[in-house]
Amino acid sequence: MEKKTLNCANCEKEFEDGFEFCPHCGQKTNEDLTLGVLFYNTISNYFSFDARFFKSFIPLMLKPGYLAQKFLEGKRLLFLHPAQMYLFISVIFFFVISFSVQEFASKTDAALKKDFDNSETSDHYLDTNKVKLDSAEIAKLMKPLNDNKQFIGLKDEDLKKADSLIKMDTKKSKGIITSFDFNQKSVDSLIASGAEDSLIYKEMGLTEDAGFFKRKFYEQMLKFYKNRGLSPIINTFFNSIPIAMFFLLPLFAFLLKVFYFKKGTYAHHLVFSFYYFSFLFMVFSLIFGINRFWDIPDWIDWFIALSTFIYLFIAIKRFYRQHWFLSLFKSGVISFVFLMLVMPLAFIILTGFSFLFY
Numbered sequence: 001m002e003k004k005t006l007n008c009a010n011c012e013k014e015f016e017d018g019f020e021f022c023p024h025c026g027q028k029t030n031e032d033l034t035l036g037v038l039f040y041n042t043i044s045n046y047f048s049f050d051a052r053f054f055k056s057f058i059p060l061m062l063k064p065g066y067l068a069q070k071f072l073e074g075k076r077l078l079f080l081h082p083a084q085m086y087l088f089i090s091v092i093f094f095f096v097i098s099f100s101v102q103e104f105a106s107k108t109d110a111a112l113k114k115d116f117d118n119s120e121t122s123d124h125y126l127d128t129n130k131v132k133l134d135s136a137e138i139a140k141l142m143k144p145l146n147d148n149k150q151f152i153g154l155k156d157e158d159l160k161k162a163d164s165l166i167k168m169d170t171k172k173s174k175g176i177i178t179s180f181d182f183n184q185k186s187v188d189s190l191i192a193s194g195a196e197d198s199l200i201y202k203e204m205g206l207t208e209d210a211g212f213f214k215r216k217f218y219e220q221m222l223k224f225y226k227n228r229g230l231s232p233i234i235n236t237f238f239n240s241i242p243i244a245m246f247f248l249l250p251l252f253a254f255l256l257k258v259f260y261f262k263k264g265t266y267a268h269h270l271v272f273s274f275y276y277f278s279f280l281f282m283v284f285s286l287i288f289g290i291n292r293f294w295d296i297p298d299w300i301d302w303f304i305a306l307s308t309f310i311y312l313f314i315a316i317k318r319f320y321r322q323h324w325f326l327s328l329f330k331s332g333v334i335s336f337v338f339l340m341l342v343m344p345l346a347f348i349i350l351t352g353f354s355f356l357f358y
Contacts, residue, residue, distance in 0.1 A: 004016070004017040005017060006029065008022040010025050011025040011027070052077075052079055053080050053085070055079055055080075056080040059079070060085070060278060060279055061279065064279075064314040065272070065275075065314065065316070065318035066318070067275045068271050068272040068275045068276075068315070068319050069318065071275075072268060082270075082271050082274035082275050082278070083274055085274065085275065085278045086275075086277055086278045086281075089278045089285070090242065090281050092281070092282075094238075096289045097238075097285075097288050100288055101235070104234065105231035105234040106231065108230045108234065109228075109230060109231050112228060182203065197219070201215070201218045204222065205218075220355055220358070233354050233355055234354075236354040236357065240354060244346055245277070248343075248346055249274070249277055252338055253269040253272070253273040255334050255337060255338060256269035256334065257269045259330045259333070260320050260330075275315075276315060279308070283304065283305075284305075287304060309335055312331050312334075313331040316330065
């Protein structure tokens with residue numbers, strides 16, 4: 001009797017009837033599309049959100065270095081893949097801290113606007129109430145100094161300098177220049193009149209021979225001056241962090257390779273880094289998440305943050321199997337180099353990028 005055959009809807013290859021899954025591509029042979037199937041497949045395919053995540057979570061948090069060690073031993077289907085775990089937990093982390101970022105940006109904008117308003121009010125008061133002295137009044141002010149110069153110990157040169165400074169101050173009438181290194185009154189007038197940006201840049205001090213980055217800087221400075229807010233820059237900085245992590249994580253793995261160059265290939269150190277950064281993101285997700293509903297004392301937050309170094313030390317000792325003193329020394333040096341050199345450099349680059357391209 002000839003067996004009935006079917007064609008897979010996915011790979012279009014033929015197989016015998018009775019299979020629940022296609023023997024060629026693994027797709028289920030008869031599955032009606034429902035909302036449950038749609039969203040489960042989306043989550044499970046993109047994040048591998050299945051039983052392996054729950055099997056991996058407790059070892060990740062409580063057994064430093066265990067998952068990386070098991071992965072290299074060949075147990076790669078029992079636990080969640082290191083890159084998939086990193087991706088899933090990093091999405092949770094950036095979602096959780098996004099609320100804190102928005103609050104910080106709003107508070108920063110409010111404080112900045114208040115500073116601008118106070119600065120403008122103060123400068124206007126000083127400008128409109130400036131006392132302009134004539135030569136007779138200046139001579140009157142200088143008379144006590146001249147009469148008592150020997151008693152005070154002043155020389156003729158000192159008196160001339162004081163006279164010059166008083167005259168110089170009374171002649172200032174160019175406008176208000178506060179924290180910005182340009183004449184704000186002139187710039188405000190040009191903005192109010194609808195002048196072209198090129199004229200405003202010139203008033204701000206941009207020269208004709210300026211290069212691309214300098215022109216871009218002035219362009220962004222004018223945008224910032226008009227908006228009087230840091231939230232666009234902060235949001236751009238925050239949105240750039242995931243991209244930066246794709247460079248920082250491999251750099252951390254490179255540091256491990258430098259200190260453990262005989263302990264496997266670069267891929268081995270990358271596996272360790274994926275799991276360690278997953279742990280870091282999970283810890284800080286919990287800190288930010290809990291603090292949103294219950295304000296934890298700062299000393300507890302700092303204690304938990306510092307405990308991540310102890311986790312790193314134990315993970316390195318277990319994974320690389322070296323003496324505890326060497327493991328402590330190397331984990332300390334790696335942490336110092338990464339936190340004191342790599343991270344500040346990345347912060348500076350991200351800050352510059354956020355300002356130039358927000």
